[in-house]
Amino acid sequence: MSLPKQYSQMYAPIMNFLADGAPRKRKEIKTSLVAVFSLTLDEQIMQTGGRGVGIFDSKVNDALFYLLKTGMVEQTDTTIFKITERGMDLANMKLRVIDNEILTKHGNGFRILDKQQEPGKRPEPTLRKPVHEKIMPPSRPNAAPPKTRAVPPAESKAPAARPAITVVKKDLDFKKIINTSRQGPWRQRVERVTQTYGSKMSAEESDAIKRITKNKDKNLPPASEDVKQIDLLFEKLYAEEGKSLLAVLFIDEKGQDISPDV
Structure with a gap:
């Protein structure tokens, strides 16, 4: 086997590993996944193209994130995870594959918007607030207004062109x-x-x-x-x-x- 393309492929192996009910460290979970997918050292340390968290680590973090959000596992410490009763019910079904749809169906109500998964990138949850639009004032509020060209009588019949309005999305940076x-x-x-x-x-x-x-x-x-x-x-x-x-x-x-x- 090789590094899975989607982090959702790690749901089932993680649930099976935690199914004994014992709390496990993040490092132990990663070691179990290395064995399940028969990952080489190069696959374990493969980077996204720049410095930072590797692809394998990102997929593990994302899988654990959604298992936590849907109530399948809980954290007893920042690096220690334990399966919940809800997660045990799902693990007892002995499913070979658990995807986002199954996780959402059997979870605590948290919905995962299933999009094409990219390495190290989580799909947007559906509980996102709507983005409002706002007309921004000129960047130079004290600047003199632009000069307008006098319209000759012959041209006065034609409708004047509306000035362009810059509209930007209101979003927190x-x-x-x-x-x-x-x-x-x-x-x-x-x-x-x-x-x-x-x-x-x-x-x-x-x-x-x-x-x-x-x-x-x-x-x-x-x-x-x-x-x-x-x-x-x-x-x-x-x-x-x-x-x-x-x-x-x-x-x-x-x-x-x-x-x-x-």
Whole structure:
């Protein structure tokens, strides 16, 4: 066998490995999957094209993420996982294949939007908030208005062309917030995020937050793996929690800082 193309192919092996009810470390789960898929060392350490989490590790993290979200397994620690009663019921069915549809059907109500799975990329959950549109003001509000050309009488009969309106999607740029907030009360925000959502964070996400906090540079490269990982975490929490996450981060829906007392 070889490295599976889709992380959903890891659902059944992970459930079978945890079916004895004993808590297992993430490392033990990965070792069991290496044996199931007969992975070579090169397949285990294969990277996505840049530095960061390898393809195999990303697939394991994604599979565990959705097993957690659907209530099939639980975390007794940041790196220790245990099968739940709901998961035991599914494991006792002895299914050779468990996909997203089966996981959603037998889960706790969390729905997985089944899209084409790319290496290390999770499909969007269906609980995402709608994106509103907003007409943005000119970038130079104090600039003089553009001069208008006088219309000759002969041309006055023709309808005037409407000026183009720039419409942009209203969306929070969490990567920008991660960087700008480091120049403000970043540590206080980190403590609130960890206290509120620590149980939902993976070990890799917790480590990324620690590295970002420890880094003394005012601005981090937006393309760095740590920034991308925390950006993905905030996007996931925002899709599920909405205004609760904004209150924890002390920001409004436009990404502007607000008082903790608001």
